[in-house]
Amino acid sequence: MRAAFIAVGSELLRPGSRETNGGVLAGHLERYHLPLEGRYSVPDERDALVRLLEFLDPVPLVVLSGGLGPTQDDLTREALARYLAVPLVYHEELWQDIRAAFARWGREPTETNRRQAFLPEGAEPLPNPKGTACGVLFERGGKTWVCLPGVPAEFEAMLEPALAPLMAALDLKPIFRTTFRLSGCGESQVEENLKPFYRRFGSDHFTILAGAGEIRLHVHHADPDRFRAMEEEIRECVQEWIACEGEETLEGKVRRLLLGRGWTLAAAESCTGGAFGARLVREPGISAVFKGGVTAYADEIKTEFLAVEPRLLEEKGAVSPETALAMARGAARAFGTEVGVGITGIAGPDGGTTEKPVGTVCIAVSTPCVESVRRFLFGGDRPRVQMLAVANALDLLWRALA
Amino acid sequence: MRAAFIAVGSELLRPGSRETNGGVLAGHLERYHLPLEGRYSVPDERDALVRLLEFLDPVPLVVLSGGLGPTQDDLTREALARYLAVPLVYHEELWQDIRAAFARWGREPTETNRRQAFLPEGAEPLPNPKGTACGVLFERGGKTWVCLPGVPAEFEAMLEPALAPLMAALDLKPIFRTTFRLSGCGESQVEENLKPFYRRFGSDHFTILAGAGEIRLHVHHADPDRFRAMEEEIRECVQEWIACEGEETLEGKVRRLLLGRGWTLAAAESCTGGAFGARLVREPGISAVFKGGVTAYADEIKTEFLAVEPRLLEEKGAVSPETALAMARGAARAFGTEVGVGITGIAGPDGGTTEKPVGTVCIAVSTPCVESVRRFLFGGDRPRVQMLAVANALDLLWRALA
Numbered sequence: 001m002r003a004a005f006i007a008v009g010s011e012l013l014r015p016g017s018r019e020t021n022g023g024v025l026a027g028h029l030e031r032y033h034l035p036l037e038g039r040y041s042v043p044d045e046r047d048a049l050v051r052l053l054e055f056l057d058p059v060p061l062v063v064l065s066g067g068l069g070p071t072q073d074d075l076t077r078e079a080l081a082r083y084l085a086v087p088l089v090y091h092e093e094l095w096q097d098i099r100a101a102f103a104r105w106g107r108e109p110t111e112t113n114r115r116q117a118f119l120p121e122g123a124e125p126l127p128n129p130k131g132t133a134c135g136v137l138f139e140r141g142g143k144t145w146v147c148l149p150g151v152p153a154e155f156e157a158m159l160e161p162a163l164a165p166l167m168a169a170l171d172l173k174p175i176f177r178t179t180f181r182l183s184g185c186g187e188s189q190v191e192e193n194l195k196p197f198y199r200r201f202g203s204d205h206f207t208i209l210a211g212a213g214e215i216r217l218h219v220h221h222a223d224p225d226r227f228r229a230m231e232e233e234i235r236e237c238v239q240e241w242i243a244c245e246g247e248e249t250l251e252g253k254v255r256r257l258l259l260g261r262g263w264t265l266a267a268a269e270s271c272t273g274g275a276f277g278a279r280l281v282r283e284p285g286i287s288a289v290f291k292g293g294v295t296a297y298a299d300e301i302k303t304e305f306l307a308v309e310p311r312l313l314e315e316k317g318a319v320s321p322e323t324a325l326a327m328a329r330g331a332a333r334a335f336g337t338e339v340g341v342g343i344t345g346i347a348g349p350d351g352g353t354t355e356k357p358v359g360t361v362c363i364a365v366s367t368p369c370v371e372s373v374r375r376f377l378f379g380g381d382r383p384r385v386q387m388l389a390v391a392n393a394l395d396l397l398w399r400a401l402a
Numbered sequence: 403m404r405a406a407f408i409a410v411g412s413e414l415l416r417p418g419s420r421e422t423n424g425g426v427l428a429g430h431l432e433r434y435h436l437p438l439e440g441r442y443s444v445p446d447e448r449d450a451l452v453r454l455l456e457f458l459d460p461v462p463l464v465v466l467s468g469g470l471g472p473t474q475d476d477l478t479r480e481a482l483a484r485y486l487a488v489p490l491v492y493h494e495e496l497w498q499d500i501r502a503a504f505a506r507w508g509r510e511p512t513e514t515n516r517r518q519a520f521l522p523e524g525a526e527p528l529p530n531p532k533g534t535a536c537g538v539l540f541e542r543g544g545k546t547w548v549c550l551p552g553v554p555a556e557f558e559a560m561l562e563p564a565l566a567p568l569m570a571a572l573d574l575k576p577i578f579r580t581t582f583r584l585s586g587c588g589e590s591q592v593e594e595n596l597k598p599f600y601r602r603f604g605s606d607h608f609t610i611l612a613g614a615g616e617i618r619l620h621v622h623h624a625d626p627d628r629f630r631a632m633e634e635e636i637r638e639c640v641q642e643w644i645a646c647e648g649e650e651t652l653e654g655k656v657r658r659l660l661l662g663r664g665w666t667l668a669a670a671e672s673c674t675g676g677a678f679g680a681r682l683v684r685e686p687g688i689s690a691v692f693k694g695g696v697t698a699y700a701d702e703i704k705t706e707f708l709a710v711e712p713r714l715l716e717e718k719g720a721v722s723p724e725t726a727l728a729m730a731r732g733a734a735r736a737f738g739t740e741v742g743v744g745i746t747g748i749a750g751p752d753g754g755t756t757e758k759p760v761g762t763v764c765i766a767v768s769t770p771c772v773e774s775v776r777r778f779l780f781g782g783d784r785p786r787v788q789m790l791a792v793a794n795a796l797d798l799l800w801r802a803l804a
Contacts, residue, residue, distance in 0.1 A: 012441065013424075013428055013437065013438040013439075013440070013441055014425075014428055014609060015425060015426075015428045015429030015432055015609050015611070015620065016425045016426075016428070016429060016609065016611040016618075017424075017425045017428065018420045018421065018422055018425055019420065019421065019441070020420055022415075022419075022443070023416075023417060023418045023419045023420055024417075024418075026415055026416055026417045026418070026419065027417030027418060030416075030417050035415065035445075036415040036445075037415075037444075037445065037450065038415070038442065038443060038444045038445075038450065038454070039414065039415055039421070039442070039443040039444075040440065040441070040442045040443070041424075041440060041441040041442070042439075042440045042441075043437075043438075043439070043440075048439065048440065052440070055453075055457045186509075187471065187472070187473065188472045188473070188511070188512050188514050188515055189512070191472065191473040191474070191512075191514050192512045192513075192514055198474055203446075203474060203475050207412050207413060207416070208473065208475070209413050211553075218416075267676075267697070269676065269679075271683070272680065272683070273676070273679040273680045273682060273683030273688075273692070273695075274669075274671065274675070274676025274677060274678065274679030274680040274683075274695060274697060275676060275677070275679075275680035275683075276676065277671075277675040277676030277677075277697045277699075278674065278675045278676040278677035278680045278788070280675060281673070281674070281675025281676075281677075281699070281749070281788070282784070282785060282788075284750070284751055284752065284784055285752070286675075286699075287699055287700070290675075290699050291699055291700040291702075291703055292696065292697040292698045292699040292700055292703045293676060293696070293697040293699075294694065294695070294696055294697070294707075295669070295676060295679045295694040295695040295696070295697070296694045297679075297683070297688075297689055297692050297693055297694040297695075298689070298693040298694055298737075300693075300738075301693055301694045301737060305696075305707075305736075334707075335700075335703060336702075347683070348686070349686055350686065350687070359507075377506075377507055377508055378507070379503065379506065379507050379532075379533075380532050380533070380555075381532060381555070382684065382686055383555070383684055384532070384555065386680070386683070386684070
């Protein structure tokens with residue numbers, strides 16, 4: 001079984017807009033192992049909505065948000081009635097509810113508000129604890145349509161009460177799920193390694209998500225044995241890149257590993273300008289292990305603050321594995337920490353040479369036990385090079401601490 | 403005429419997800435007065451996508467994003483070919499492009515990547531300046547399908563080159579447009595001040611977009627006189643908050659102002675962990691004015707590196723206007739710059755007190771001409787407090803330099 005979501009509202013088709021209710025709905029449905037088959041935004045136009053409802057005719061559960069207000073362009077009630085081929089019927093008790101709500105705010109409803117007291121014949125009103133627009137529930141032939149207001153707070157408040165009885169009637173059970181976070185690898189490498197997994201399990205209960213320099217694998221299944229077999233196969237295929245499992249983030253893992261060793265950390269950044277530290281401090285409680293850092297954008301700062309030798313800068317250049325390591329050591333020494341990270345590179349668009357093209361980044365980690373240094377060549381524009389530098393610094397760091 | 407947008411990707415149907423490419427597309431189409439008739443997200447399933455393409459058969463322009471990668475679940479090429487009833491054809495030149503791109507990164511493509519060299523027969527490849535997934539353009543019977551990668555940076559970069567020839571062929575003329583970036587204000591304040599504008603011009607050619615601590619106002623009109631009148635009215639309504647007009651960013655403006663004065667800049671950050679510096683270095687060529695910074699997450703770093711007096715920290719606390727100013731001055735002194743920025747605060751979720759609740763952030767700017775310090779109380783979670791701290795530090799900075 002599957003569900004579909006329709007967001008009604010011309011504002012959702014305007015520049016820069018993003019629809020969020022569908023993501024909230026997906027979270028509720030996931031608890032019942034009920035995936036969304038699609039997420040559709042349409043303008044405030046009755047006929048467009050009727051056509052979409054017709055298109056979604058085979059879907060057993062359609063949830064709609066928006067278009068339930070009092071104004072002329074709130075047309076969800078009309079569209080649903082037309083699609084179902086039933087008339088709209090006036091409900092005196094709903095009108096009294098609206099009047100009572102207005103009275104509580106010391107106001108009188110206008111005639112416009114009376115529109116909200118009409119429902120498709122045979123529909124059930126869903127009470128709205130936060131506003132005057134009641135929701136609409138319609139069931140017919142084993143199929144269900146649920147209309148809720150578009151205002152996110154009202155949508156969220158009404159969703160669970162509207163869906164819970166349906167889910168209970170369907171006897172839907174919760175499912176097993178987990179996430180693997182991979183780092184230090186590319187998407188196509190991961191796909192290549194996952195071939196045995198796909199051959200054995202297909203891709204139905206599996207999602208691969210790449211972004212911000214990390215790759216996440218989601219796996220879920222209702223059957224616990226099947227789920228465990230899938231988990232195990234994934235571990236076998238991509239073990240070398242798995243940084244975290246479940247809810248843990250890379251920042252959280254770094255914090256946990258440092259706490260475990262009783263070490264603290266400092267960073268020396270150049271081309272990332274502080275983005276590595278900024279990523280770390282997204283983690284609450286990171287102050288227990290992260291003392292701070294120096295952003296050494298100018299060479300003289302590398303010399304003065306991080307004690308990188310001027311001769312090294314001259315001979316090897318500011319962007320070199322040797323300088324990255326000197327920065328990592330310098331940060332640890334200057335901040336009195338056990339662990340140091342050094343990042344230096346050419347983010348572009350200018351500053352590249354034949355020997356060191358734009359995208360060249362050198363990253364070093366220095367701990368009391370191990371020092372690791374790597375030279376990377378990242379493709380893409382300036383923000384992408386910076387983002388990949390941060391992601392790979394985190395990767396080098398957790399591997400050095402593990 | 404109208405256009406439709408399809409976002410392909412199972413991740414867009416997951417809890418909490420939001421689709422953003424459609425909002426970017428709407429912005430581009432608006433330039434040509436071309437509205438979106440719908441915005442649809444579907445999972446990585448060929449047949450679901452084919453059904454949706456059939457549903458959208460009457461729409462003359464359909465733009466798709468996502469599903470062009472190298473992996474098994476990237477099925478946009480397959481779905482489009484099936485819907486159009488044409489075979490997929492191998493393009494040797496595309497495969498050579500992919501190999502060349504990998505070679506630049508010092509890697510070899512895997513066999514999986516070869517999928518990206520197949521296009522529906524009769525389709526035209528659209529070059530991707532930022533990745534290996536080329537786009538797909540297909541025209542038939544006065545209708546057009548444009549497939550672009552789902553990665554937002556790639557989608558954005560490829561959108562204009564892909565659409566411009568189509569729009570030219572349709573003889574759709576671009577219109578007058580500009581953007582105002584406002585900083586140091588809230589959305590409801592801006593709405594309040596814009597009331598005279600709305601009364602005079604309505605909201606048809608106007609969009610207000612809030613995000614990442616700044617508010618952007620877009621205005622466009624086909625008629626130059628009307629457009630100039632709208633621009634003028636906006637300036638009158640919100641002059642005090644306008645930081646940039648047109649394409650300029652706040653980072654770019656800071657760079658320009660510093661260059662104009664012949665000054666350089668250093669930053670001292672605490673609760674933002676380097677995010678202020680990271681935001682600055684998104685601007686190419688910022689190295690001419692930004693020497694670097696210190697992330698003083700631990701108090702002893704504030705004392706040692708920034709010469710913040712221990713007595714000040716004791717008496718006023720690490721989060722105080724006095725400490726922020728001492729950090730700004732300390733950064734400028736330590737790095738030998740004319741201008742210093744200091745940021746200190748409590749990003750949460752822990753560490754708040756009755757006197758200084760979570761969200762308290764003090765920001766200072768020190769220049770040879772002026773020193774300004776402000777204490778803020780930001781609402782929201784840890785990432786939001788950090789983001790607003792960075793945005794308001796930039797605001798304080800450009801105002802001090804202007």
